Amino acid sequence: MDRGPAITGKSIPRIDGPLKVRGQAKYAAEYEVPDLLHAAIVSASIAKGRVISIDSADAKSFPGVVAVLTHQNRPWFWPFSFLYKDPAGPPGQPFRPLYNDRVHFSGQPVALVVGDTYEAARDAAALVRVSYHREQHSTDLAAEVSRAYKSPRRRLGLAPTPQPTGDADRAFSEAPVKVEATYTTAAENHHPMELFATTVEWGDKTVTVYDKTQSPKSVEIFLKVAFRLFRRKVRVVSSFVGGAFGLGLRPQQSVFLAVLAAKALKRSIRLVIPRDQMFALGYRANSIQTVSLGADKNGHLLAVRHRAIAATSRNEDAQDPMLNFSASLYRCHNVKLAYELAKLDTVSPCDMRAPGAATGMFALECAMDELAYATNVDPLVLRLANYTERDQSENRPFSSKALRECYAQGAERFGWAKRSHAPRSMRKGKELVGWGMATGVWEAAMSPVPARAKVRLLADGRFEVTSSITDIGTGTYTILTQIAADALEASIERVVVKLGDSALPFNPIQGGSWTAATSGSAVQAACNKLKKKILSRAKQAGIVGNGQSTELLSPAALADLLRLSDHDNLSATATIINFPFGKKYTGATHSAVFAEVRIDEELAVVRVTRLVCAVAAGRILNPATARSQIIGASVMGIGKALYEDAATDHNLGRCMAHSFADYHIPSNADVYEIEVLFAEETDDKVSPIGVKGVGEIGSVAVAPAIANAIFHATGQRIRDLPITIDRLARSRD
Incomplete structure (x- = not known):
């Protein structure tokens, strides 16, 4: 046997x-390819306008430089927009590098320098001089709120924002207890450990592309059509990826430009996008959200209103399921949701771990915490009081839902029963102690x-x-x-x-x-x-x-x-083929996150000293790898709550960060105890093997749990992410 x-x-x-x-384990930029050239991008220094001229004489005469490609001398490629979408890409006209003289955002590629070494290409790129005609740009979401619109085009594969139920306006106005607040979230950049990179091996009849991507097959199809490579065998290899959280869902600038250069020169090319240029690839959209909750004196929801305005680019309607869970998570018969976009002169926002949910649930779960204090009900008890076994937006049962077990197991492990309800009532030495919690939900399909x-x-x-x-x-x-x-x-x-x-x-x-x-x-x-x-x-x-x-x-x-x-x-x-789910059930993963923060009252320094994440995700195939997924997602949630802010200088229309020295993410010293629990859950409807997936759910509830814990510790309600030292100090003063 x-x-x-x-x-x-x-x-x-x-x-x-x-x-x-x-x-x-070889990654995209580590494959040994003979006769290899290297490429470097020249980025636009303006946010909007046109390229008037490109002076590349000094770059071309630099030792080791082979070519400088621009929109004026690049080889032909198919311009149709549908080729540049991932299968669930946003509607509109995706950005196409070196397509014409238009500048759509700061950091956009306007030239590509190719050299026989990386250093030659990089140094020569600094010698390319570009003249522009500047146009008035706008990168400030708050300034564009009055021009926000409901997109007439829906993203393929994305469920529409649920229609209103009942009469939420009237129910809210008549509710004995009302909570209404506006929450903002900053833009977050993608910064996986592995930079986006492509190595193209150009042969007589074959093109082998080693690429950092989340879909080798999609990139292959894209390249064959976009560059008319039907007579060649195109193979895309991405055996190992050093982190990818949504930015690799569609073909990225690195693979497009590398193949463009390879076709032009009939040579093998490598292009690695450095960390400073990663800021111009894609980001989680910043948002402004207003949540209005009406309830009776015991905290039972009578009305839910949730409006979100999210950033998008001029050429695409980048959409996330930001509000979809606000209609389905809690029992309420009067719900009104509004999801709008505001166009900015930036690269298009893109998917980022738990897209939409990580942003929308922050606002909803913080509002639920505010309702708990308005009704003097424990935050966990409040959520249990509004628990539902049915998807409220579709009026159908969940295929499985072990959220109650998540609440119970997470609360017990965390010691939630020992929490005192009043803000500023818990201390340890010179530090204020806060305990907060939040619910997480993500689609399972x-x-x-x-x-x-x-x-x-x-x-x-x-x-x-x-x-x-x-x-x-x-x-x-x-x-x-x-x-x-x-x-x-x-x-x-x-x-x-x-x-x-x-x-x-x-x-x-x-x-x-x-x-x-x-x-x-x-x-x-x-x-x-x-x-x-x-x-x-x-x-x-x-x-x-x-x-x-x-x-x-x-x-x-x-x-x-x-x-x-x-x-x-x-x-x-x-x-x-997609399991025959039909219209009978809604599939979802759920979580309950409990957070402890300790805050130096004088310095306003926040430490997330403990997280307990209880997750219901169907059948767990490997507890060790699943646990690692939740821990990694939780660290991203800490970053969203306290650190990550792709702050833009609106005068220049450009992200001010250039490296991890400017764009803060949690380091090892910022991460303390994270405990993961999996509630037992059997689901024979969501997939043939009973699996729901754990990649997204781990990050959904972490940021609101931390924000709620900060309120419990300080009595100060910070509704803007990230909750940085200066924001907390200003609120205190």
Whole structure:
């Protein structure tokens, strides 16, 4: 017998871990390619206008420079806008680098310098002189509120903002208790550890592209059409990704410009976007939100009104599900939501971990905390009083919902019962202590795009599983290995998983917390299909067995089967289509986050000393990798609450940050104790393997829990994120 009990559900160490710690896992800028040139971007120094002239004479004469590409001399590419969208991209006209003389945002690429070394390209890029015709720009969301609009075009795959129910205006005006406040959130930039980079190997008949992306197949299709490469074999490889939280969902500037240069010069090219230029790639939209809650004296909701105005670019309607959960999370019959956009002269906002929810739930959950104090009800008791087992916006039950268990288990582990209700009532030494909590919710679903997986029996008795899906650091290699091992009744040592290559079976983008459910279901289906084929072939070959599949799938039996089958290829491919959910249920993951902060009363320095995150996410395939996902998301939530602010100089229309010295994120010293609990939850409706996904849910409730804890500690309600020292000090004064 090859193996023991089931492997899924166990904390198996990461399959790719040894490769990473040994430095053997190659990332986009680490592939050795012969005859390689290097490229560097010249960025626009104005926020809006036109390029009048580009003087590249000094750059071209710089030692080692091969070419300088601009909109005037770049090779042809297909201009149609639909090519530049990810499958769920925003409506409008996506930005196309070096398309024409228009400048849409500060930091936009206006030229590309190619040299025989990175240093030559970088230094020569500083010698390119660009003259502009400036136009009046606007990058201030507050200044554009009066021109906010409801987008007439809806983003593909994004559910519309729920329609009003009941009469929220009247219910609010007549409510015995009212809470109404405006909350703002700053723009947040994407800064994964791995910079966005592309290495293009240009051959006579093939183009191999090593790219940092969340969808190798999407990038392959994009490149073949955009650059008319139909007569060439295009292969996109993204075997390992050093963090990607939404910015890699659509083809990025690095892959476009690198392939553009490779086509122009018929040479291999590498382009790495440095940290300072990462600020011009995409961001989580800043927002201004007003929440109005009406309730009876016991805190039961009578009215919910939530209006959000979010930033977008001039050319696209970047949309997030910012308000969708405000209509479904709590029981209330009178709900009115309004989601509007305001156009700014910036690069388009883009998805960022738990897009929409992390921003919209901050406002809703802080308002719920304010309601708890207005009614003198414990914040946890208030949420339980408004608990619902049905999706209020669609009037249908959840496929599963263990949020009560999250509340109970999280509160017990945190010690919530020991909390005193009054603000400024808890201290430790010279520090004020605050305890706050918040609810999190995120959609649980499979990808709307089908996914495929292939599994084949190797000559040595191992099984090879292949899929084009990449692993953005979430542990996909590991969980797919576990799923395959269980389905094939084999040990994990006998399963080899290959991912992140567009030449492998088609898979959709990795994002939205649907990869485990979607790709995992495809792998399970392929393994089951192969197992049936093996058992059938074994019967035909007359291999003696007792009928137990475990015996027939043992290495010895498979060796006999391969020998008797004359080493015929034994493989199976399966396609999984979105589980037939229909209109009967709503799928969602839920969480309850409890936060402790300690605040130096004199210096207004905030420390998040403890987080307890209780999560209900269906079947947990690997508790260790799932826990890591929640911890990483929680750290991002701390950054949103206290540090991250892509502050813009509105006179220049440019982000003032250039590095981590300017753009603050939590460091190791800022992260204390984070405890993760998983509430047991069975769901046979959300996916064939009962998985909901944990990538997004971990970040949704952290920022409001911290903000609520700060109020409990200080008695000061800060409604603007991030809650920096200066904001807290000003509020105190």
